[in-house]
Amino acid sequence: MLTYVLRRLFIAIPTLLLISVVIFFLVDLAPGSPASEIPLTVPPEVRAKILESLGVNAPFHVRYLLWLKQFFWVEPMYAIDYLFGTDYAQGAQRIISYSSRSPVFNIIIERLPQTLTVIGTAYAVAILIALPIGIYSAYRQYSWVDQLGTFVSMVGYSVPTFFTGVVLIVIFAVKLQWFPSIYDTTLRITDWGSLWKQIHQMILPVAVLGLYNAAEISRYTRSSMLENLSQDYVRTARAKGMSERVVVLKHVARNSMIPVVTIIALGLPGVFGGAIVTEQVFKINGIGAALIGAIHANDLPMVQTITFITAILIVTFNLIADILYGVLDPRIRYD
Amino acid sequence: MPNGAKPVLQVRGLKTVFRTRTGEVHAVNNVSFHLQRGELLGVVGESGSGKSVTMMSLLRLLPAPPAEIRAGEVLLNGRDLLQMGADELRDVRGGKVGFVFQDPMTSLNPVFTVGMQITEALRKHMGLSKAAAETRAVELLQLVGIPDARKRLKAFPHQFSGGMRQRVMIAIALACDPDVLIADEPTTALDVTIQAQILELVKELRAKLGMAIIWITHDLGVIAGIADRVMVMYGGQVVEQAPVRELFANPQHPYTRALLKTIPKISGEREARLKVIEGQPPMLSAAPSACPFRERCEYRHDRCNAENPLRRAVDGREVGQGHDVACHWQAPAPAARETAHA
Numbered sequence A: 001m002l003t004y005v006l007r008r009l010f011i012a013i014p015t016l017l018l019i020s021v022v023i024f025f026l027v028d029l030a031p032g033s034p035a036s037e038i039p040l041t042v043p044p045e046v047r048a049k050i051l052e053s054l055g056v057n058a059p060f061h062v063r064y065l066l067w068l069k070q071f072f073w074v075e076p077m078y079a080i081d082y083l084f085g086t087d088y089a090q091g092a093q094r095i096i097s098y099s100s101r102s103p104v105f106n107i108i109i110e111r112l113p114q115t116l117t118v119i120g121t122a123y124a125v126a127i128l129i130a131l132p133i134g135i136y137s138a139y140r141q142y143s144w145v146d147q148l149g150t151f152v153s154m155v156g157y158s159v160p161t162f163f164t165g166v167v168l169i170v171i172f173a174v175k176l177q178w179f180p181s182i183y184d185t186t187l188r189i190t191d192w193g194s195l196w197k198q199i200h201q202m203i204l205p206v207a208v209l210g211l212y213n214a215a216e217i218s219r220y221t222r223s224s225m226l227e228n229l230s231q232d233y234v235r236t237a238r239a240k241g242m243s244e245r246v247v248v249l250k251h252v253a254r255n256s257m258i259p260v261v262t263i264i265a266l267g268l269p270g271v272f273g274g275a276i277v278t279e280q281v282f283k284i285n286g287i288g289a290a291l292i293g294a295i296h297a298n299d300l301p302m303v304q305t306i307t308f309i310t311a312i313l314i315v316t317f318n319l320i321a322d323i324l325y326g327v328l329d330p331r332i333r334y335d
Numbered sequence B: 001m002p003n004g005a006k007p008v009l010q011v012r013g014l015k016t017v018f019r020t021r022t023g024e025v026h027a028v029n030n031v032s033f034h035l036q037r038g039e040l041l042g043v044v045g046e047s048g049s050g051k052s053v054t055m056m057s058l059l060r061l062l063p064a065p066p067a068e069i070r071a072g073e074v075l076l077n078g079r080d081l082l083q084m085g086a087d088e089l090r091d092v093r094g095g096k097v098g099f100v101f102q103d104p105m106t107s108l109n110p111v112f113t114v115g116m117q118i119t120e121a122l123r124k125h126m127g128l129s130k131a132a133a134e135t136r137a138v139e140l141l142q143l144v145g146i147p148d149a150r151k152r153l154k155a156f157p158h159q160f161s162g163g164m165r166q167r168v169m170i171a172i173a174l175a176c177d178p179d180v181l182i183a184d185e186p187t188t189a190l191d192v193t194i195q196a197q198i199l200e201l202v203k204e205l206r207a208k209l210g211m212a213i214i215w216i217t218h219d220l221g222v223i224a225g226i227a228d229r230v231m232v233m234y235g236g237q238v239v240e241q242a243p244v245r246e247l248f249a250n251p252q253h254p255y256t257r258a259l260l261k262t263i264p265k266i267s268g269e270r271e272a273r274l275k276v277i278e279g280q281p282p283m284l285s286a287a288p289s290a291c292p293f294r295e296r297c298e299y300r301h302d303r304c305n306a307e308n309p310l311r312r313a314v315d316g317r318e319v320g321q322g323h324d325v326a327c328h329w330q331a332p333a334p335a336a337r338e339t340a341h342a
Helices: A002-029 A044-054 A060-084 A104-139 A144-158 A161-175 A192-229 A232-239 A244-273 A276-282 A287-296 A300-328 B051-058 B086-092 B114-126 B130-143 B162-174 B192-209 B220-226 B244-249 B254-261 B302-306
Strands: B009-020 B023-035 B040-044 B067-076 B097-100 B180-184 B212-217 B229-234 B237-243
Touching: A002 A060, A002 A300, A060 A104, A060 A300, A104 A144, A104 A192, A104 A244, A104 A276, A104 A287, A104 A300, A144 A192, A161 A192, A161 A276, A192 A244, A192 A276, A232 A244, A232 B097, A244 A300, A276 A287, A287 A300, B009 B051, B023 B051, B023 B067, B023 B237, B040 B051, B040 B220, B051 B067, B051 B180, B051 B212, B097 B162, B114 B130, B114 B162, B130 B162, B162 B180, B162 B192, B192 B212, B192 B220, B212 B220, B220 B244, B229 B244, B229 B254, B237 B244, B237 B254
Parallel strands: B040 B212, B040 B229, B097 B180, B180 B212
Antiparallel strands: B009 B023, B009 B067, B229 B237
């Protein structure tokens, strides 16, 4: 197992390098210039100076290698310095956002909590709802719970979040006025009142994203359970005198969870990347919003960095999913 | 074989129906039989004859819907399994009645250790502690001839061969000292050498533990080797029932006779082709009002189309006790016929 993990990590290095080149190159090809963000009142020679200082005019490979060094060497140093109070970085140049002129990683760290709270909660809620529904609808196939679950899943999975988001806002925020339509990022939780306010404003975005994710996970759970419920070993368990609870929740669920866990693990990078659309709809100031903002502003370092972090997470969670597969299924051994 | 003693299992008038989209399938029709303590009853018949469905119906193991047990009683030590509550029935399953299924490759749960799958039943039915259950599981694995038993408890099913897995299945079925062991084609999925080993094992275990066994198979050779009594099924009905020697020496039903003729002979001149019974088993879509075998029967006459034959005694004893057959046709006296090769 350890050798397998090490080998996979080793293979991940060229993969990620290739991804980084592609990302850097594609983003670089995009039309527009960071200069467009500088107000027109700024004299041309000052404008040139600003661009010069941002390193925009350097050739592609120089910018790429510099960014690579900053990403893998300088930024980790700053992280270590920050965590342990050391000074390894010694003021080395960090990855700087074109538009805000502050280090990209500072912005990401700032935005991350919003994304994790809302999108992370939505994902957790989705899993908690999806698993019981998936298990029950498979066990009682074609019952009204199953029919309802199938219908809601179809709607949840096929209707895009920008649509469900707006519909929920129109119904619950505009017409009924139960929930706010805009997420207030500045809210600090200090007492019960503000905690309630936080929960209150999270409900709509969590519902939108939760529905979408729960739809997918419950469908996978249901089909995986169905596949396993008809297996011979289920009959064996019943013939041994095991109760239905043990048969379904232990024997069948344990087998059915193998592919479901993989789906859940592979969906997690999406949480970190931020559900871009939902953040836009509810004006949540998270990573997804930061990425959209950076794209509009031609803020190449920001776009490249966030995209590349997402790529790293996808590669990592693929590995985690494979490892979980090996842990959950004794027939799979990575030697 | 002790006759006259109270049977451990008594089945009367069992009727199982599957409700499907295209209508009902009458899989088991008015099946009655009994099983004495320590007896080995062989159940033979081709695929779709209702052997497995009958045995699964006894423990209500068929998924309902679509399966529905319409009528009958299944008395185990005098108590009707068909009337029992779910909790009581679960005590019988795996406790009083052990079940071994056909395909050992799929009948064990792939993600749990063999030890867990044996101890699970022990802990439920016998209330053993984890340690005690493990000790008993080791004994069971040794009993069914699995070497290095204590170490093998921690192994997963995929680490066993097919024959070894079937031994594990037998160990699970035997775990709680059942009164009855139902083996549903336990050797069909195995190759002949392993099949012989499993047969030897069952004979040995039966001598050692003395439980009653129902052995379902479509292999008459297997039946000849181990059974005390044989029940031949066709079209969801019992068509003939007799002690094993009597059945092979004096088959009464045209189906039984045809079955015996299909066994290829090893000695003597080789026949050009293997013998087959022409035609297909019947679709059991309606409650039978005629003999189910009539389409394929060489002795068919008018009565066979009009009336489903009841079981009648052949040797003067009560139906079920000696030799009985469900057929309108009278077989000629035994001496006049060639006897089948057992």
